[in-house]
Amino acid sequence: xxxxxxxxxxxxxxxxxxxxxxxxVGGNVLKIERLQTGENPVLRFVFVIVGLLVALVIYLATQQxxxxxxGTREVVxxxxxxxxxxxxxxxxxxxxxxxxxxxxxALRPAIAIPMFFGYAFGPIVGFFTGAVGNMFGDALTGFGxxxxxxxxxxxxxxxxxxxxxxxxxxxSLDSVLIAGGVLTAVAIVLYFLNRSELNQxxxxxxxxxxxxxxxxxxxxxxxxxxxxxVFGKNIDIAAAVTWGMLGNILGIGFAAISDIWINGYSPTTxxxxxxxPAAGPNLIFAAILVPLLVVAYAxxxxxxxR
Amino acid sequence: MLVTWRYRNRKxxxxxxxxxxxxxxxxxxxxxTLFFWDLRFLSFFFLISLVVLITAGVTxxxxxxxxxxxxxxxxxxxxLTFLTGRGGVEAYxxxxxxxxxxxxxxxxxxxxTLNISxxxxxxxxxxxxxxxxxxxMTILIPYTLNPSxxxxxxxxxxxxxxxxxxxxxxxRFIPTFGxxxxxxxxxxxxxxxELEKIRGGLIEQVRKLGPIFVPVTIHAIIGSEDIIDxxxxxxxxxxxxxxxxxxxxxxxxxxxxxFGLVLLTTSLAIxxxxxxGFWVPEAFIRLVGG
Numbered sequence: 001x002x003x004x005x006x007x008x009x010x011x012x013x014x015x016x017x018x019x020x021x022x023x024x025v026g027g028n029v030l031k032i033e034r035l036q037t038g039e040n041p042v043l044r045f046v047f048v049i050v051g052l053l054v055a056l057v058i059y060l061a062t063q064q065x066x067x068x069x070x071g072t073r074e075v076v077x078x079x080x081x082x083x084x085x086x087x088x089x090x091x092x093x094x095x096x097x098x099x100x101x102x103x104x105x106a107l108r109p110a111i112a113i114p115m116f117f118g119y120a121f122g123p124i125v126g127f128f129t130g131a132v133g134n135m136f137g138d139a140l141t142g143f144g145x146x147x148x149x150x151x152x153x154x155x156x157x158x159x160x161x162x163x164x165x166x167x168x169x170x171x172s173l174d175s176v177l178i179a180g181g182v183l184t185a186v187a188i189v190l191y192f193l194n195r196s197e198l199n200q201x202x203x204x205x206x207x208x209x210x211x212x213x214x215x216x217x218x219x220x221x222x223x224x225x226x227x228x229x230v231f232g233k234n235i236d237i238a239a240a241v242t243w244g245m246l247g248n249i250l251g252i253g254f255a256a257i258s259d260i261w262i263n264g265y266s267p268t269t270x271x272x273x274x275x276x277p278a279a280g281p282n283l284i285f286a287a288i289l290v291p292l293l294v295v296a297y298a299x300x301x302x303x304x305x306r
Numbered sequence: 307m308l309v310t311w312r313y314r315n316r317k318x319x320x321x322x323x324x325x326x327x328x329x330x331x332x333x334x335x336x337x338x339t340l341f342f343w344d345l346r347f348l349s350f351f352f353l354i355s356l357v358v359l360i361t362a363g364v365t366x367x368x369x370x371x372x373x374x375x376x377x378x379x380x381x382x383x384x385x386l387t388f389l390t391g392r393g394g395v396e397a398y399x400x401x402x403x404x405x406x407x408x409x410x411x412x413x414x415x416x417x418x419t420l421n422i423s424x425x426x427x428x429x430x431x432x433x434x435x436x437x438x439x440x441x442x443m444t445i446l447i448p449y450t451l452n453p454s455x456x457x458x459x460x461x462x463x464x465x466x467x468x469x470x471x472x473x474x475x476x477x478r479f480i481p482t483f484g485x486x487x488x489x490x491x492x493x494x495x496x497x498x499x500e501l502e503k504i505r506g507g508l509i510e511q512v513r514k515l516g517p518i519f520v521p522v523t524i525h526a527i528i529g530s531e532d533i534i535d536x537x538x539x540x541x542x543x544x545x546x547x548x549x550x551x552x553x554x555x556x557x558x559x560x561x562x563x564x565f566g567l568v569l570l571t572t573s574l575a576i577x578x579x580x581x582x583g584f585w586v587p588e589a590f591i592r593l594v595g596g
Contacts, residue, residue, distance in 0.1 A: 072534055072537045072538050075468050077527075077530065079473075079474075080527065088519075132473065136477075139447075212508070216508075223509075293519075300528060
């Protein structure tokens, strides 16, 4: 099993190297314009591999932990999480149910699913839920294929599941909170320095990022901090929300930053125009819906004694 | 109780092939389509998807809802592109305006202006062809892929047993949860909850989604216990798995895979040679006096 996984890792690295070589040789040596800037569909797959490698490295580093075991239960949970995520994101993506979006804040409540499944059932379930769920959700809508976004969603669930690696969930919380706070602050500062950046992810397009969309990540972060300290006694709520927040920031950040190369965005467009309007509202949803799910699930566990 | 996709055994082109071969072809097709913005190349893919749709053997009655939904979606999407000119910004620098219309009023100092240009129109048409091709190929899959073959198909594509089985279950759960969502909605509506009329601030709105979001999720998790028990009783994951159905590649499947791969390599080659980007026929530009 282990040798096999190492083989997979090596294969991924080799494919990545080939991809990058092709892009580099094609773009810089052969001067093919499409490989230099602008929309570059080939690079989508590069970032899929990068995302998978990140997850794999974390796995290889902490292999001994019980969090990585995949039994019958995990298989079923994976399937349930992915199916729920697909259905919810299909229903709420603004086509079937128009959940009113307020001044450019696209509402994606579905994002709470990979976070909750990651936190409750472990990083592998979280990763599968996010990645496969997003893939099927996109397929249901008839949207194209954005594999790097699937991996980004996978990473959200994956990171939300990482507290399982810690024996004492409390210890890690504050450092995660600080890391999230720093990243939020950086994004917010960038926003106020680039107020005129156009919103890339929510209707109406071609408008500058609205103030609400711009600072939504701050609202979300404040909500997370409030939940963390007000419900701090219930360590599950605190840990789920905090790690979900980190997963959201890193996962969406990964997708946004990959668009610097894939879509030829400038770094500020990627962060202000794409990351903020996507990650901010997500965070608000996470801060409210994830605790609800954690509490409801705890009640179910008590009732059934599992 | 599980709700299923509307699969039937049909006389159709898709079902004539091995599902693995079809999935491989589908993926190649999708990746290739994504490479292009050129209508000349896109119309080739559009043609393939049209042939597949016509030969799929699905009746209008079966596919009506999904079809109307997707077509509506694709059109709205293309229309938005056309109206706002978004997306095309990276593809073209100069616009040749056919007509410029501007609203006689302004909202907060912003006057809605519609510039109809050759580039914009062609971009919208290209996008329509592109999204439609992918969407058609995608919505046909649940109608034509035998549910009892989901697991072995994914296994045959190289996924480990457990992942293949999880994918299998995911495909099966999706329609069921769609139904559950509807049921929960109806139940909450009967108690006076109205999703259509969610009001209040942002946070209030989010909170109000709870009564629909939480029951569906928790119900799914509770329901999973039965499936877990059933699987455990059949000793799931104890030894190497065998599958009830068997899939074998026939000549036609190999031809289909080869076709997919040829399509992929050719598209990549075309892409690397620098073709396939957004294209507008010269004649049209000359027509508006460019």
